[in-house]
Amino acid sequence: MSHTWKSLRASFLRLAGVLRKPQRDAEFIAELESHLQLHIEDNLRAGMTPEAARRDALIKLGGIEQTKERYRDRRSLPVLEALLHDWRFGFRMLLKSPGSTGAVVIALALGIGASTAMFTVVRSVLLKPLPFKDPTHLIRLYEQSPDDKFPYNNVAGGIFKAWKNQSHGFSDLAIYSNGAEYNLSGASGQLPEKTRATERMAQ
Amino acid sequence: MSDKADVWQGTLALMILKTLETLGPLHGYGIARRIEQTSGDLLSLNYGTLYPALLKLEQEGCIESEWGVSDNNRKAKYYKLTRAGRKQLERETRDWQQAQTILAKFQSATEPST
Incomplete structure (x- = not known):
């Protein structure tokens, strides 16, 4: 039971993570920087040169970008994030050319309207059963x-x-x-x- | 590359929880070092893999995080165990001990009994 609750809680937070992207990105970057600094200081104390200390810290971390990537994947739902991104992109493209967007919208509206009208007739004539018992x-x-x-x-x-x-x-x-x-x-x-x-x- | 063992799937969370239980609130770097040292440097751990694991534990409510200041006056994000995390640790420890017991039985049973 508590396991279900835990994964439910985690899923919900990941869903929420889709929204608050910039702040959390900034926070993780700060955390990574603090991590690297702590590691570099340790390395310096162990007698490494500054370059070597930094290099070693980065190698042990396994790459800043890869780490950020993995963190982001876990923080929110990448699929949903990509979907939202696509939507925003599509919406912007539509706004960019209002003329063709309008034409498409009208064409779709007419198409949907015509099909609905046809279906209403077909339904009342052919599909809807007569109001009798059998x-x-x-x-x-x-x-x-x-x-x-x-x-x-x-x-x-x-x-x-x-x-x-x-x-x-x-x-x-x-x-x-x-x-x-x-x-x-x-x-x-x-x-x-x-x-x-x-x-x-x-x- | 080397004959160090990779961290097995699922064991990293247990190591993190145990580390936090032993040492109290600690930042990511500290946890990584501690895990490496405790393993007697037998484990090759990419420190970067720790952070998604920490995030997962936080999302599950097993740990909490808070920004603080380290011993040498550096800002760092500190993680600490919650009550739910303590319970989770108990449960996972038990599961592991059970798994070990079972495996040990298999290994000692190599000779066919007559």
């Missing part, structure tokens, strides 16, 4: 006149009743007629509206 099993029945002159005739009420009573292939049957219009008025002072509706008889 939409894939819906079937529409018509009456057809024997001479084929009226293939999609409305069914008469009595015939519907006979279908309903005598057929066993359907779990339910309903009848509706199209094209009626009604005036609806709101209950608490809303304006009346004319709506198209279908009459439907379920049971």
Whole structure:
């Protein structure tokens, strides 16, 4: 448990390290300088010449730049740092040429808008299921006149009743007629509206 | 280059913690020298590798750092063990002792038992 907590804490600090870059860079440089000075002084006390003392200290450290590099890698998250750097760079480049940026933005906006509109239509027409219990099993029945002159005739009420009573292939049957219009008025002072509706008889 | 051993992965943190426990607050250079001396100069340690390790320990909350002044009046960043660090040291020491015990058993068991 405490191990998880430790690495969580470390990750969080590394994430924060992405932000406070310059100060922490300066602090580590100061720390490295103090390290080298301490080492050089020790070497001088051991009887080395100043150049040799400095050279030895640098060799034992393993290179200033390499050390800084390794330290930076550990301090923050290099991947995230690079990503932020790329973003900033990209943003600056966009600002540099507002004309082409504008054109691209408009093109993208139109493209996204058009796709959204298309998708809205496709969704409501093709994808969104009908508001019935078992939409894939819906079937529409018509009456057809024997001479084929009226293939999609409305069914008469009595015939519907006979279908309903005598057929066993359907779990339910309903009848509706199209094209009626009604005036609806709101209950608490809303304006009346004319709506198209279908009459439907379920049971 | 030489027949000095490199520092094994993961052992550097333990050496740092142990050094800080023994000597109290110390700067990076002091820790590096101490580790080298304690190993009887058998260990080749790039002092530079110490700093990322110190940073990691600090991020994990095992040590704390603070700027101070060294014996010969130099500014230096001092590291000291925290309570969490002390616990971590205990745990890691235990783990190492266990690993050593196991390995020792393997080494003494070279003769097939009859």
